[in-house]
């Protein structure tokens with residue numbers, strides 16, 4: 169039987185809806201509890217520097233209340249590192265951030281950013297936080313990830329998701345091959361492999377089938393589907409799609 173893949177549910181966009189009106193409804197922490205009740209293995213939240221969705225108090229409450237691991241996505245900047253060290257989430261995923269972007273457009277440039285990232289990875293790791301690098305699925309940079317002593321990489325699946333949305337078979341095949349090769353190279357360096365961004369029940373199968381991938385972090389689609397299925401139904405539907413993909417269905 170194929171091993172299972174953990175599902176981390178990203179609840180950022182519950183906060184996006186809350187923030188559209190101010191106030192405290194819908195509460196992303198309540199959403200996190202509902203996701204866990206439906207089978208989420210972990211909760212992911214991205215504390216953006218502009219606080220456009222998740223806010224500091226959400227992170228504090230998630231850490232205090234969650235019965236599952238919290239994966240804090242954050243820019244590799246001093247003030248974010250201070251928050252991570254004060255919060256001590258299970259994991260911290262270092263992501264690139266551009267203030268003007270609509271969403272995280274690409275992976276962290278760990279080659280150009282090596283000297284900046286090295287002490288941050290070390291400091292978070294010393295505090296017992298499992299550090300993950302959100303990077304492009306590029307096998308050539310896994311040696312750098314290993315040199316940074318990062319225990320985990322999360323492969324950015326955005327280009328793959330866009331290829332699927334465009335219905336471009338050649339691009340889909342190319343992006344899947346990049347993901348497969350990057351995952352295999354990461355495993356060669358004993359780096360745990362996660363993946364995420366832009367995943368849906370329709371496109372998650374081939375990513376879940378990559379044997380080295382042990383965790384998927386999925387948010388926007390699940391929160392959107394919750395409008396139609398309820399959050400618990402949306403999480404269950406995603407779990408079923410992941411399991412079918414892993415089983416080779």
Ligand SMILES: CC(=O)[C@@H](O)[C@H](O)COP(=O)(O)O
Pocket residue numbers: 178180214216241263270271272302364365387
């Ligand atoms: C890093 C990443 O992929 C997630 O943070 C996700 O994209 C949700 O946050 P945004 O939609 O704000 O990028």
Ligand SMILES: NCC(=O)COP(=O)(O)O
Pocket residue numbers: 178212322363364365366367385386387388389
């Ligand atoms: N790291 C990816 C993530 O947390 C969720 O991305 P998305 O599903 O909201 O695109």
